[in-house]
Amino acid sequence: MAKPRVSAPSEQTGNVVRDSALGMVPQTVDPYLAFNKAIWHQGPLSAAEVEMARLRNARKVNCVFCKAVRYDIAIEAGLDESKVEQIDDDFANSELSNREKLLLAYTDFYLNDPTGMSADFKQQMTDEFTAEEIVHLSMAIVLCNCFSRCAVSLGGMPEDDLPRMEITVPE
Template identity: 65%
Template sequence: MASQPRVTAPQQQTGNIVRDSALGLVPETLDKYMDLTRVIWEGGLLNPAEVEIARLRNARKVNCVFCKSVRYDIAVADGLTEEKVQMIDDDFQQTSLTDREKLILAFTDQYLNDPAGLGSELKEKLLQEFTPEELVHLSMAVAYFNGFSRCAVSLGGMPDELPVMQISVPQ
């Protein structure tokens, strides 16, 4: 991980972990990002714990230290536990996650590795468990998470590890 930042965070700190990162250098863009974050978490068809499972799988695949350490409070309130978070690994199929949660992880992996290569077996399972609208929400959430975690990684300056921290959906 690049511990030297490629871009320095704003001098004036606000107390908001996202606004105080390098993303805070472009508040006009960041404000739209915060709006979209709220819609993904609060306006979609998937519940917050399901959204968080996809976000954390993306964070693990991209290796975004910040994203891996964050837990959204709305997902924790919805029942996401650290025990469940520990199951979001490469052996998730062998865990006690629900079939729906395992499908979210399988879809996220497929999306990140080969979005056009969705096999007929996975497609059939997804359509048995999720509505088309839920799959669109999941697709858009994963695309969003992937873009911003890659942005964070590319900007550098992250430590090798961070403690688990809970944050709120931006208001």
């Protein structure tokens, strides 16, 4: 494992975010936690749907921590490991629902080719998702992508995959 580029704050609070390197920028922590809470608890998409986008992002960014995490509210909302296993590059041919495939394909456009959506794909999105849901999905991807890229950029990422870790969304 490479050496982390910064150290976590010396004073520990018991909060996983405040005690990480992010705690060195306290001005952003509370707004981040409030925004993150809204994404996971208050929007029209289920926690299982948000988690699918998060895991798709984690696999593409290759954030070892993000790939290992499962949020408990997503599991409670019905996301099991058999479904998680289908969030791979062949998801279009999986047993996932059409809505789930669209969600993952939209995530892939964000990650790979944000100007590449066809008219037909956009029509499928608006047939399936409301404007509020598209904003919710987009902002969820932005936030997950921001912090998975943050984890990679800060260094210290393990080289090998970690065991699955079920945790609660930090607040």
